[in-house]
Amino acid sequence: MRALFAGLLLLITANLAGAAEVELVRVWPAWHNEEDFERIGDYFGQPADHGRQVVLRTHADSRAGYYFLVRVKSAAEMAAAKFELQVIRPDALRPETFTFASPLRARETVYQLGLTGTDWPAGKKVHPVAWKLTVLAGDGRVLAEQKSFLWEKPAK
Numbered sequence: 764m765r766a767l768f769a770g771l772l773l774l775i776t777a778n779l780a781g782a783a784e785v786e787l788v789r790v791w792p793a794w795h796n797e798e799d800f801e802r803i804g805d806y807f808g809q810p811a812d813h814g815r816q817v818v819l820r821t822h823a824d825s826r827a828g829y830y831f832l833v834r835v836k837s838a839a840e841m842a843a844a845k846f847e848l849q850v851i852r853p854d855a856l857r858p859e860t861f862t863f864a865s866p867l868r869a870r871e872t873v874y875q876l877g878l879t880g881t882d883w884p885a886g887k888k889v890h891p892v893a894w895k896l897t898v899l900a901g902d903g904r905v906l907a908e909q910k911s912f913l914w915e916k917p918a919k
Contacts, residue, residue: 844901846863
């Protein structure tokens with residue numbers, strides 16, 4: 764009886780762990796001008812509507828900046844998830860870390876993570892030297908991670 768109970772418990776735990784799988788399908792960094800985010804509602808005083816995309820910025824009042832378009836596939840909804848983005852700019856020796864709190868939806872979703880205002884003073888012609896993006900659960904567990912090829916030395 765104990766073996767049966769232990770087997771059922773293991774099966775349930777494995778299914779719960781599998782249900783929380785998160786995949787970074789694509790990370791696409793690029794500069795975006797303020798006009799790239801203009802919508803018809805802007806001219807009528809309506810709040811910004813980005814359709815199915817979730818747009819998160821380091822400075823909510825500034826739209827122009829360096830963005831990371833992130834396509835995330837999540838098997839389960841997670842209310843307390845967050846994105847941790849580490850970026851090394853050409854004018855810096857150490858990475859700067861930015862955190863974007865946002866729930867994950869139980870489907871494939873596109874997030875635009877923007878380094879705006881004073882967080883990207885380099886302008887549109889400058890690209891990061893390297894970057895690393897981590898998706899974290901509310902308890903700090905790493906759910907998914909992706910990095911540029913210059914983030915670390917290759918294994919020998």
